[in-house]
Amino acid sequence: xxxxxxxxxxxxxxxxxxxxxxxxxxxxxxxxxxxxxxxxxxxxxxxxxxxxxxxxxxxxxxxxxxxxxxxxxxxxxxxxxxxxxxxxxxxxxxxxxxxxxxxxxxxxxxxxxxxxxxxxxxxxxxxxxxxxxxxxxxxxxxxxxxxxxxxxxxxxxxxxxxxxxxxxxxxxxxxxxxxxxxxxxxxxxxxxxxxxxxxxxxxxxxxxxxxxxxxxxxxxxxxxxxxxxxxxxxxxxxxxxxxxxxxxxxxxxxxxxxxxxxxxxxxxxxxxxxxxxxxxxxxxxxxxxxxxxxxxxxxxxxxxxxxxxxxxxxxxxxxxxxxxxxxxxxxxxxxxxxxxxxxxxxxxxxxxxxxxxxxxxxxxxxxxxxxxxxxxxxxxxxxxxxxxxxxxxxxxxxxxxxxxxxxxxxxxxxxxxxxxxxxxxxxxxxxxxxxxxxxxxxxxxxxxxxxxxxxxxxxxxxxxxxxxxxxxxxxxxxxxxxxxxxxxxxxxxxxxxxxxxxxxxxxxxxxxxxxxxxxxxxxxxxxxxxxxxxxxxxxxxxxxxxxxxxx
Amino acid sequence: xxxxxxxxxxxxxxxxxxxxxxxxxxxxxxxxxxxxxxxxxxxxxxxxxxxxxxxxxxxxxxxxxxxxxxxxxxxxxxxxxxxxxxxxxxxxxxxxxxxxxxxxxxxxxxxxxxxxxxxxxxxxxxxxxxxxxxxxxxxxxxxxxxxxxxxxxxxxxx
Numbered sequence: 196x197x198x199x200x201x202x203x204x205x206x207x208x209x210x211x212x213x214x215x216x217x218x219x220x221x222x223x224x225x226x227x228x229x230x231x232x233x234x235x236x237x238x239x240x241x242x243x244x245x246x247x248x249x250x251x252x253x254x255x256x257x258x259x260x261x262x263x264x265x266x267x268x269x270x271x272x273x274x275x276x277x278x279x280x281x282x283x284x285x286x287x288x289x290x291x292x293x294x295x296x297x298x299x300x301x302x303x304x305x306x307x308x309x310x311x312x313x314x315x316x317x318x319x320x321x322x323x324x325x326x327x328x329x330x331x332x333x334x335x336x337x338x339x340x341x342x343x344x345x346x347x348x349x350x351x352x353x354x355x356x357x358x359x360x361x362x363x364x365x366x367x368x369x370x371x372x373x374x375x376x377x378x379x380x381x382x383x384x385x386x387x388x389x390x391x392x393x394x395x396x397x398x399x400x401x402x403x404x405x406x407x408x409x410x411x412x413x414x415x416x417x418x419x420x421x422x423x424x425x426x427x428x429x430x431x432x433x434x435x436x437x438x439x440x441x442x443x444x445x446x447x448x449x450x451x452x453x454x455x456x457x458x459x460x461x462x463x464x465x466x467x468x469x470x471x472x473x474x475x476x477x478x479x480x481x482x483x484x485x486x487x488x489x490x491x492x493x494x495x496x497x498x499x500x501x502x503x504x505x506x507x508x509x510x511x512x513x514x515x516x517x518x519x520x521x522x523x524x525x526x527x528x529x530x531x532x533x534x535x536x537x538x539x540x541x542x543x544x545x546x547x548x549x550x551x552x553x554x555x556x557x558x559x560x561x562x563x564x565x566x567x568x569x570x571x572x573x574x575x576x577x578x579x580x581x582x583x584x585x586x587x588x589x590x591x592x593x594x595x596x597x598x599x600x601x602x603x604x605x606x607x608x609x610x611x612x613x614x615x616x617x618x619x620x621x622x623x624x625x626x627x628x629x630x631x632x633x634x635x636x637x638x639x640x641x642x643x644x645x646x647x648x649x650x651x652x653x654x655x656x657x658x659x660x661x662x663x664x665x666x667x668x669x670x671x672x673x674x675x676x677x678x679x680x681x682x683x684x685x686x687x688x689x690x691x692x693x694x695x696x697x698x699x700x701x702x703x704x705x706x707x708x709x710x711x712x713x714x715x716x717x718x719x720x721x722x723x724x725x726x727x728x729x730x731x732x733x734x735x736x737x738x739x740x741x742x743x744x745x746x
Numbered sequence: 747x748x749x750x751x752x753x754x755x756x757x758x759x760x761x762x763x764x765x766x767x768x769x770x771x772x773x774x775x776x777x778x779x780x781x782x783x784x785x786x787x788x789x790x791x792x793x794x795x796x797x798x799x800x801x802x803x804x805x806x807x808x809x810x811x812x813x814x815x816x817x818x819x820x821x822x823x824x825x826x827x828x829x830x831x832x833x834x835x836x837x838x839x840x841x842x843x844x845x846x847x848x849x850x851x852x853x854x855x856x857x858x859x860x861x862x863x864x865x866x867x868x869x870x871x872x873x874x875x876x877x878x879x880x881x882x883x884x885x886x887x888x889x890x891x892x893x894x895x896x897x898x899x900x901x902x903x904x
Contacts (some may be wrong), residue, residue: 745890
């Protein structure tokens, strides 16, 4: 499929909108990274926080700022740039939607941050009702979510416009993928928005005295798992579409890429119970059903892995590689745009395996709420996803600012990723090991009254601090590269790499663009997985819980 | 839509493994009874101290049940009652626990005993203590400023 807009640069005005998102995202990286460093130092037992700052306060900062702010802002910026690049410049109306969303999200972030700094909201980003934060904290996070909907509306409007102007044509792949992720995000965030607007906010304002904990947690985790796929799918966009172009190869199959994204849309949402496997009040048969649905994302994940390595191998062989693994040598290892996300892909192998353990119904008992889980998502989101975002930044930031990635910055980018991999091996490895011994997550340094078991965890906590320190050096390097690419790199033209499918003649089936069908199945699956247990939680609810401020 | 024959083989193998895996989990859960703790009983969180069995936390011998003892815990910020308990080696014990205030965790470190305690709900787990020694119980769900001080102890004795 020939796309006339594929050669164009992203329009300056759309570029500015995307860059605004990236400035907030990288500010979040700086603050959240510092909070993370302090946490690992405290938990090593060798360091105490100054000035009465609480461990759980910086833990809240770390989670909110990296889990919600860095990710959402980066993803929205990237998806807007990708849509503008592949479907054409946004209309004024679409761009205004983008800016409105951006400012709402930013205002919400500032509001939530102020409440955390005032120690009015040390409830972590997962809320943990009946711990009760200040109402402004809940309002702030609501603004972030509503802002992201309006921001996403820009992408949906652009997609609809493209389809109107190109009847009977499959949409550009990057636009299609941005759209799937945006729709998945909107369907998922309805859960967290519901618990905040209908339960936590009236309760924190004193309109109602108690809150139904089972319902609140179920609504939160209805959102909490698709959240991780919302982080992952933009990385998959880069892996499927950008990386093939960077290495000089082709997309293995346009249609299969679309199919895997549709499968993620269907199976990312009706799975929240696998975060609640250890909870009372939910029948284990319903938990098991959602475990099965959880595991269905294994299928698109296997398709993705196949497709990526097929692209790499076909490229290597087209360059004359022989033997079973000869193609590995032909890959452009000196190019940060490839190597940095590649390290992320490799991290996804142990990360995915650990995830299978976590979601495995009764096996979850061994690791639930231990620091193993923290180790797990520092491989998935904090390595696979984040390194891919860094790899994207190395061409996208200069593309948008009219600069270039110099050889020196390219080299620094690779060094950054290697430092990240080393730091994470220490930190995440030690977290996995300590978790298997029972060390809890989200806990400050404690000797638990001199218990022998707790003493076994401490050497691993020291290793986590060493890893955390190495990772913080990585963050400083990344911020240095970001500032260089945004303000100081030499002026020039940096390519926005968009891959082409290996089989240009094969048009993607139009059924993939049938949103009535896919959103319909999505809703049916959600209703199937949630209706009966949710009615149970309401009908058999215990007396509600009063709010507590225990920090 | 065309699919490469290697991809077909890869997906067949992958989906086949997935089915075997899920069957193993399912047989373990529904045939062998290894379900995660999912007690459906509720309680008024304001009246925990006056509701049986939580009015008397601790270990109790029981007759005519599938287990020999019941071990009752009441959690509240930031402690468990009882703070320490001795369990005879080899005893089959049903642990019954709840919370008086916020959400807490109940994890016996180094074992498979791991459950959430939520206000208004009762959590249960049946286990056999077949190794002597001292086991640390920790709260593994964030509950406030003293979360990391919240613990208890089980001593399994001959």
